[in-house]
Amino acid sequence: MSTVDERSFDGQGQGLDGQGQNAEGQRQGAGGQDRDGGGQDPARQEALGVLRELTRAPEADFHEGQWEAIRALVVEKRRALVVQRTGWGKSAVYFVASKLLRRAGAGPSIIISPLLALMRDQIEAARRAGVAAEAINSANSTQWGEIMGRLRAGEIDVLLVSPERLNNPGFRDEILPQLMATTGLLVIDEAHCISDWGHDFRPDYRRIRDVIARMPAGVPVLATTATANSRVVADIEEQLGVDSLVDGTGGEVFTLRGPLARASLRLGVLRLASPEARLAWLVDHLGDLPGSGIIYTLTVSAAQDITELLKRAGHSALTYTGGTDPEEREAAERALKANEVKCLVATSALGMGFDKRDLGFVVHVGAPSSPVAYYQQVGRAGRGTDHADVLLLPGAEDREIWRYFATASMPDEARATAVLTALAEGGVLSPPALEARVNLRRSPLELLLKVLAVDGAVERISGGWRATGRPWEFDRERYARIAEERVTEQNAMLEFEQTSQCRMLYLTNQLDDPTGQSCGKCDNCAGPWYSTTISEEAKALAGGATARVGVPIAPRAQWPQGMDRLGVPVKGNIPPAERALEGRAIARFTDLGTGQSLRALLAPDAPDQEAPAGLVQAGIRVLADWGWTERPVAVAYVPSRRRPVLVESFTRAISEAGRLPFLGALETPHGGPSSQPGGNSAYRLADVWGQFAVPEGWAAGLAEHRGPVLLIDDLVDSRWTMTVAARELRRAGAEAVLPLALATPA
Incomplete structure (x- = not known):
């Protein structure tokens, strides 16, 4: 029975x-x-x-x-x-x-x-x-x-x-x-x-x-x-x-x-020295894992890159992230359930409740920020089978990614007050209209509006949001406790990676399950069940993947709404004659290879220095693979307050390697933008508006070198610095502008 x-x-x-x-x-x-x-x-x-x-x-x-x-x-x-x-x-x-x-x-x-x-x-x-x-x-x-x-x-x-x-x-x-x-x-x-x-x-x-x-x-x-x-x-x-x-x-x-231990799961943690090693392990050993399963990553870019690597290695894999089209997501779910692919490479977008009874494995490339979140994701496996393999491949970059997402999701008193003030003064406002009044990006703005709505301070109606007029106070103590709890969870995840205790028992203890006991099958209970060998062929393939450079930067084509409120006299579409062309960044900070070295090089506390030879070579590879319709005829750069030596030396090296005339730096007649990170489009544009000018001596050079100008900056985030700088160059006579950044955050 x-x-x-x-x-x-x-x-x-x-x-x-x-x-x-x-x-x-x-x-x-x-x-x-x-x-x-x-x-x-x-x-x-x-x-x-x-x-x-x-x-x-x-x-x-x-x-x-x-x-x-x-x-x-x-x-x-x-x-x-x-x-x-x-x-x-x-x-x-x-x-x-x-x-x-x-x-x-x-x-x-x-x-x-x-x-x-x-x-x-x-x-x-x-x-x-x-x-x-x-x-x-x-x-x-x-x-x-x-x-x-x-x-x-x-x-x-x-x-x-x-x-x-x-x-x-x-x-x-x-x-x-x-x-x-x-x-x-x-x-x-x-x-x-x-x-x-x-x-x-x-x-x-x-x-x-x-x-x-x-x-x-x-x-x-x-x-x-x-x-x-x-x-x-x-x-x-x-x-x-x-x-x-x-x-x-x-x-x-x-x-x-009830008891939360999952007897079908065989847990393990494999610490490898580099992103290349983790990817090489997947190339070599994905086929050893039972059935079909999920590879979780912490970022969209990592999911995309790993999928492409696995495909090149001959594995069948599909990407599943928050950025995947709904139709493609549904098709990917069907393919996994029908065992038509070996794995989906996914972010947490494929998480709660995904139901494939015979899912054979879950691998994490990068650890979730808490043992509870990890337990929830590995719970996709082994629901209807007696055995499933679960392996964590943690990375050195995990903590920084955790910190970014924790900061982005936490309500802030000053911003909450600014939103309430804007709604009290402006009546019913849509999120784009609010962005011209409050310096918050769309996602955190919408999250904050939801929090305020739940607290009864604002309400969503047809046409946007409005203040209710009910008293509201920022619960500073509560959010401080939550922030402290998040740090505790992160530390617990690091301890899970290092513990010699039964891994399933550790997870169920984190869930306050009093019935937990040792599983007898994880790598701590029974010894490592996974291979630690990596072939030279896999290393070479993974090394090529992590060394890949060149991230497209789409040009801005439209000004944000409500710029007149911020003293910027623009609206609607950016005229084609004032736009930049599609640009490139050498890598994303979230990329598993080059992105890691760029993150260290461009960290806020990193010393300014001459451009390393490896960075210059990466820039040259980006230029070689660009595929532009017309080669640049000159090179200029956006001056950097924080990294003037790095940016100028990199630009000069690219000028010499490509035999391109070196124009120098744009001028900053008002001292340049504040360069504060974050903020929404409207405020980022207002910060850079009027801050750049083309030196008078460039007119002759732009007239002489007819064609695109390569414009270099250290970091592209909102793209408004490049947009405004390119506009100035176009208005000064440049036929086109090709933006090139050292990095982009994501």
Whole structure:
């Protein structure tokens, strides 16, 4: 007789090995009832019947805790939190509960789910199990009317929505009230996103607290996650227990926590000396890993570069990042599930809930910033198999990447105050209009707006955002604690890399799982299971990949909105006669090879110096591979406050190597821009506007050397320095401008 886990919803009814064990090799109980569903509890008998219908397995039975969770929802109409490892069967709980509640006359279940990929998997699983499921998200807005019609007609059992929909004005004001008035069960999947202590906090998830408070009395609520430590559990419980605005009820939450160890996973950490060595290991040993799997990277550029390297080495691989087109993402998911590729090389965009039961391995090139985030990602593997390999290849650059993302996502009091002031003065403003008033880039600006909206200080309406006028104070102490916790998590990840303890036990301890024990199979328990040899051929191939240089720099074609507010008299399109051509950077800071040496060379505390020979050679290779339609006829540079020797010496070396006339540096009549990093387009443009001028003596040279001018700068980020400098050169007579930067951040 078999028990049921999430794999049982494959339409085959084949969840276990027929011996009362799941793929993790653990005995599963039946919630204290008879294994055949007899006993004296008719509610459990009915639930078991539904389970067997859904799984098409006549002998299926519940995992320990599944019936308890279902009973809390269906019989007791409680608010429940389920913290169980990936593969335990959390979806079985809410699908069975949904069917039971629907039989009793309740409305459809609403599942709040954070990712489109996860929604697709959940809908497919529901439909295979005979549960009528649909989704409302940004990808199917044209179908919302039809879906709502089917909801009203009672044709849908489960509706999935993304948390971002909760603050979409049309959805929030027109659709959400209808859903909440009729729903029979609210499910919050990946509930650790509720908590700003969680590894993947999302401000929109905080709105769920308000949704729960406005729900009709007696509607059960289920929150599920596989990655929550005690601090996150307490935070979720507090939000689930919010008092109802309808009848004042709330209070205690039923919490079910199970063991989180994943017996199918064989963990390991392999520390290699360089990016080239890590890539060479992949080239040599990817084929040794079982089945198909995922290679995680910390940056988009690393994912793209590794994919190309593996393809050149003869491996089948596809890239999956936040920048991948939605259609390509979906095609990549299908290819991996069908084992048509050996791996997807992915960022965290392929994370929560991606469901491939037989995923054979997960490799990380670069470590996530916390053990909890790492546990969540490796949990993609071994969900329906007895064995899967998990290997971490950490890098020296990991900590700097962690620091960048942690800083970018943390709210700032001064900027929050500036946003509130701008909205109070400007009324309803769109994000582009706000950028002309607040020096914040789009992504952190939108994140800050979400945080302020959750706090009730602003609200999103048709046409943009507006201040609510409610009092707001920056919770300095809270954000300081969160920042401190992030550092603690990073240190814990470094300790995971170095520990001699069982690696699975270390991870489950980080999740405050009291049942953890040594796994007996990781590299610390049983010795290294992976090869450490690297062939010369792989080293050469990887060395060529990390030595590759040349990153396209797209020219700016349009001025930011609202520049007149900042004293810059431009708007609309940049005239073609004043634009730069497409440029090049030697490398990105996030590149695994040249990018690492450039990051060190251009670090804020790095000494100014003559251009190293290797940098000059890299610049020459970029010029040789450029593929321009017309060769440059002269070379100039943007003066640098921080690295004047480096930039001038590099420009002179390129001039000599290419036998190009050396024009020198542009003038800075007002002292030059402030050169402060960060900020949005509008403020970055205002900072450089009017700061560059073409020396009078260049007129004759530009007239004599008819053709493109190569313009060199140390770092290209917003591209406005190059845009404004190129405009000055074009207006002074240059036929074209080819920007060349030593580096770009990403």
